[in-house]
Each structure stands twice: as structure tokens, then as C-alpha cells.
Amino acid sequence: MVDQTVRRARPLLGTVVSIHLNDAALTSAQREAAFSAAFDGVAHIGRVMSAHASDSDLARLSQATAGAVLTLDPHTVHVLQAAQYWQRVSHGAFNPGWAATRLSAAGQRPGLTRLHPASAGLHALEVLSDTTVKLQHAIQLDLGGIAKGYAVDCAITKLQQHGVVHALVNAGGDMRAIGSTVWPVDVRHAQHHAMDVRLRGCPSLQHQALATSVAAPINPEFVHVRRFPKQLWRSATVQAPDCMTADVLTKWALQSTDLCPQLRSVLRAHQARMWRSS
Amino acid sequence: MGMTSLMAESVFAAVFMDIEQAQKVLCPSADGFELMPLSWDDNQLATLAKLSDTRVPRHFNPKCWRAMAGGRAVGWVLSDRVAGKYDLIDYAAGFDAQGVAMGIEILAYRESHGAEIRQTGWRKQFVGKKGSAAMRFPDDIRNISGATLSCQHVTEGMQRLSAVVSLLTAGK
Numbered sequence: 001m002v003d004q005t006v007r008r009a010r011p012l013l014g015t016v017v018s019i020h021l022n023d024a025a026l027t028s029a030q031r032e033a034a035f036s037a038a039f040d041g042v043a044h045i046g047r048v049m050s051a052h053a054s055d056s057d058l059a060r061l062s063q064a065t066a067g068a069v070l071t072l073d074p075h076t077v078h079v080l081q082a083a084q085y086w087q088r089v090s091h092g093a094f095n096p097g098w099a100a101t102r103l104s105a106a107g108q109r110p111g112l113t114r115l116h117p118a119s120a121g122l123h124a125l126e127v128l129s130d131t132t133v134k135l136q137h138a139i140q141l142d143l144g145g146i147a148k149g150y151a152v153d154c155a156i157t158k159l160q161q162h163g164v165v166h167a168l169v170n171a172g173g174d175m176r177a178i179g180s181t182v183w184p185v186d187v188r189h190a191q192h193h194a195m196d197v198r199l200r201g202c203p204s205l206q207h208q209a210l211a212t213s214v215a216a217p218i219n220p221e222f223v224h225v226r227r228f229p230k231q232l233w234r235s236a237t238v239q240a241p242d243c244m245t246a247d248v249l250t251k252w253a254l255q256s257t258d259l260c261p262q263l264r265s266v267l268r269a270h271q272a273r274m275w276r277s278s
Numbered sequence: 279m280g281m282t283s284l285m286a287e288s289v290f291a292a293v294f295m296d297i298e299q300a301q302k303v304l305c306p307s308a309d310g311f312e313l314m315p316l317s318w319d320d321n322q323l324a325t326l327a328k329l330s331d332t333r334v335p336r337h338f339n340p341k342c343w344r345a346m347a348g349g350r351a352v353g354w355v356l357s358d359r360v361a362g363k364y365d366l367i368d369y370a371a372g373f374d375a376q377g378v379a380m381g382i383e384i385l386a387y388r389e390s391h392g393a394e395i396r397q398t399g400w401r402k403q404f405v406g407k408k409g410s411a412a413m414r415f416p417d418d419i420r421n422i423s424g425a426t427l428s429c430q431h432v433t434e435g436m437q438r439l440s441a442v443v444s445l446l447t448a449g450k
Contacts, residue, residue: 009294009384011429011436016367016384018294032303 008035013046013148015172019155022166022181034162038155038169045151048073051100051109051142059111061125061133062100062140069134077130079143079150082244084122086146089266090252097121100142112140148174149211149247156243168205169243176209176243187212187237187275209243212236213250232257233276240272249274293386297370300383301343301355304372308345308352314446316342322445329441332434335361340439342446351375354446356439357385360431367432371439377447379440384432 009018019038021031050056057076064070072080086094097120103109120137127133148171155169156176166179177183183205214235236253240246249267253274256263267274295303301311316339318326327334340358344351354377357370368385 007292007294009292009387010382011369011384011432014429016387016429016432018292018384 006031008039010039012039012042013151013171015148017042017151017155017169017171019159020168020170020183021159021164022168022179023164025165026163030163034159034164037162038158041154041158042151042171044073045075045147045154048076049079049143049147050111051103051144052111054111056111058141058143061135062112062138064135064138066135066137069128069132071132074130075150075154077127077133079147079244080122080125080133080141081127082150082248083141083143083146084125084127086248086252087122091262093252093255094145094248095121096141096143096145097139099144100140103142103144104140109142112142145213145251146244146248148172149209149243149245152176152209152243152247171243174209174211174243174247175205176246177205177207179207182206185210187235205239208239208241209246210237210239211243211246211250212238213247213254215254233278235277237275238267238272239274240270245270245272292388294384297341297355297357297385300357300370300385301345301372303383304355304370304381305345305353308347310346311343311355312346314342314344316340316442325445326438326441329444330434330437332437334438338438340442342442345372353380354443356442358435358439360435367429369432369435371436373440373443375447377440377443379436382432382436 004024005020005022007018007020009016011017017039019035021034023031026034047053048057051058053059057070057072060070060072083094083096087096100109100112104112120139122139122141124135124137124139125133125141126136152169152171152174153176155171156167156178159167159169160178164178166181168175168177168181168183175183175185185205212235215233233254236250238246238249238253240249249263249270249272252263252266253276263274266272301308305311323334323338326338338358340356343355345353345355353375354373355370356373357368359366359368361367365387367387369382370385371382372380374380
């Protein structure tokens with residue numbers, strides 16, 4: 001079988017973002033335009049939602065005082081609203097405020113200047129419009145647990161706007177496929193970097209998104225174990241219709257119990273599936 | 279799922295484009311590319327380290343092409359390889375005639391996983407297995423989830439290539 005896939009990869013979002021097109025109908029120029037628009041879309045999300053750059057929306061949020069009204073990029077507002085929804089639905093298992101506090105205290109989020117001692121979380125943010133938010137208190141947020149998945153979704157939207165039907169976007173393990181192409185996928189073992197275990201029940205990806213998160217000690221900052229004395233899961237993989245949902249659900253999946261009826265009901269409602277390893 | 283399948287998935291490579299494609303993408307106005315031999319003395323290496331604010335690796339040996347259009351130099355394309363903890367990444371960067379970076383493309387990356395494979399206990403479990411335990415070929419792309427490949431080394435490599443181009447343009 002002749003492999004018609006055309007691939008491009010760029011260093012973005014602190015990882016390698018690759019785009020794979022399997023559209024023989026497109027001309028070379030159309031493909032290049034699609035690649036370019038999709039990578040630009042990812043780069044834009046990386047810029048506005050960076051917790052490293054001092055001029056990003058997140059940096060501006062962290063510098064604003066209580067009562068401030070800020071004009072933000074519409075993508076940022078969209079992700080903030082989604083983050084509020086997921087924090088509420090997951091009862092705080094997904095918590096961008098906690099991630100920001102941990103990571104900036106460790107000196108890993110230089111963009112989140114802590115000007116105010118009392119930094120609150122997402123509950124202190126009120127969305128006024130598609131581009132404006134109001135802060136009830138000074139806040140500090142890190143969207144590392146959700147923005148990469150959203151960036152993948154944005155890249156997919158850009159590809160579709162350029163006439164692409166069959167494609168895969170992979171941002172360092174958070175990926176989404178569109179069209180009828182079946183893409184082979186492996187999931188890396190949480191404890192052994194050497195081993196990529198073929199995920200049972202999900203050997204390939206077709207018209208779905210897939211994300212994997214690993215827990216402490218590999219990735220302690222994004223996974224806050226609230227109620228359980230010991231870590232239950234080392235790795236969680238979620239398949240969902242879009243990548244932002246898959247990305248954020250892995251964070252919750254890592255922290256919930258074996259039975260986790262609430263999580264399972266939300267997974268069903270979002271047409272998502274999960275696989276976990278301990 | 280047998281252990282052989284774990285081994286088969288343990289090494290992979292992905293090839294995205296060759297250098298000729300990268301040259302055209304990074305410097306579309308050029309009609310030809312001239313390979314430029316590069317070599318540095320210790321003083322120039324020290325300057326590169328200072329300009330790029332990075333440590334210059336011992337075997338730093340990027341390839342450099344001068345992009346030509348109608349007999350005039352219109353820019354530069356450089357390619358280099360960086361090694362991470364588990365990965366080797368080949369990439370290329372384009373610069374205009376003034377040395378301003380115009381773009382970067384990853385040509386290929388491969389995971390080596392040297393550390394784990396050297397652990398004899400881990401390796402023993404594959405002794406006597408055959409069949410799927412072969413290394414994957416570069417065009418057989420597996421999409422790896424749960425593998426956050428860091429591009430920190432590419433960022434540093436890009437700073438070094440920018441420094442190389444500033445030496446080249448300063449020498450003109």
C-alpha cells in the first residue's frame with residue numbers, strides 16, 4: 001500500500017507538534033497552506049496561554065488586581081470557560097489554580113508573576129463577554145492541563161477550513177484524527193520510558209481524540225491527589241470526540257477511584273472512554 | 279499481549295521531510311542552494327557559545343546552504359541534529375540575508391531509549407523472542423500518546439544556528 005500521508009512537524013507548545021495529512025485530493029500548495037494555517041493556530045494558542053511568557057493572557061491575568069476587567073483573546077476566554085466547567089464537574093480534581101500555585105512556587109512558571117499574595121483560583125473569574133473577564137480577586141492560573149488539547153482542536157479546525165478531510169494532529173501525545181483514515185497509536189508506559197504498550201481495546205485512532213497523562217512522581221504538578229492517601233493510577237488515557245475533553249479528562253481519571261461513578265457518567269455523557277494503569 | 283510487542287514499540291522514528299523539501303519551504307524565493315563548508319577555531323566556538331547563550335556540543339557540525347535567487351544570496355538554510363535524553367531530532371532553519379530567522383521545520387526524530395535498553399534485567403525478558411522484535415523503519419510512524427517529547431534542545435539548537443548565521447553575515 002502506498003503511503004500518501006504528508007507530514008510536517010514543528011517545535012511548539014514546548015514539544016513537537018506534528019500534522020499528518022492523508023488527502024490525495026489536495027494540491028501541494030493547498031496542503032502547504034493548510035499546514036501553515038494549522039501550525040500558526042497552534043503557535044497562537046501557545047502564545048496567548050503561555051505561563052512562561054510575560055506578555056501572555058495568563059501573565060496579564062496574574063498581574064491584575066481584584067476588580068480588574070481584562071480584554072483577552074477569545075480563545076483564552078473560551079478555554080477559561082471550559083476550565084471553569086471542568087473544575088466544577090470534576091469537583092476540583094481539575095484545578096488550574098492549584099497547578100499555577102505549585103508550578104510558580106517551584107520557579108517553573110516565570111510568566112505568572114505573583115504580585116499579590118492572595119491568589120485565588122478560577123472561581124474568582126467572571127466571564128463578561130467573548131473577550132472580557134472580570135476578577136473578583138487576584139488570580140493565578142496555569143492552563144497546562146487543558147490548553148494543549150485545545151490547541152490540537154484549533155489545528156484541526158484550521159485544517160478543515162482549508163479543505164482537509166483526513167488528518168491527524170499530535171501535540172506531544174495529545175492527538176486528534178479526522179476523516180476515515182485509521183491511525184496506529186501506541187501509549188507509552190508510565191514507569192518505563194522504553195516501553196510503549198499497545199493500548200488494549202484502542203490500537204488505532206479514527207475520527208477521535210486521544211490524550212494520556214501520567215501521575216506523580218513523573219508529573220506531580222498537574223495531578224493533585226486530594227482525598228486519597230496514595231496514588232492510585234500512574235497513567236490515564238482518554239479517548240473523546242475532541243482533544244480538549246480528552247486532555248482534561250485524563251487529569252480527573254488519574255485522581256478518581258476504581259469505580260468512580262461520577263467520572264464514568266461524565267465520560268458517557270461526553271462519548272468518552274478511558275484506560276488506566278496503576 | 280506478549281513482551282515482544284512491548285519491544286517492538288520501544289524504538290521508533292518519524293521522518294517528516296528531507297532537506298531539499300525543507301529548503302524550498304524555508305526559503306521559497308530561492309532558485310538554488312549552495313552548500314557552504316563550515317569550520318571554526320576555538321575563538322569562534324567561544325563566540326558561538328556566547329552569542330547563543332548555550333553550551334556548544336563537542337560534535338557541533340551543522341550543514342549550511344546559501345540560498346540563491348538570480349545569482350544573489352537571499353538567505354540561509356541550516357540543518358543540525360540535537361540529542362535529548364531519549365530522542366534525536368534533525369531539524370532545519372531558514373534565515374534571510376540579514377540573518378533574521380524565517381522558520382524552522384523538524385526533519386525527523388527518533389527515540390533511542392538507550393538508558394532502559396542498557397538495563398540487563400529489562401533486556402533479558404526479550405531473549406529468545408523473535409518476529410515482531412525488529413526495529414521499526416523510519417517511515418513506519420507510530421503515534422505515541424503519553425510521550426511528551428521536549429523540544430528544549432531544539433530551542434537551544436536554534437539559538438546556536440542563529441549565532442552561526444550572525445557570524446556568517448558579519449563575515450560578509
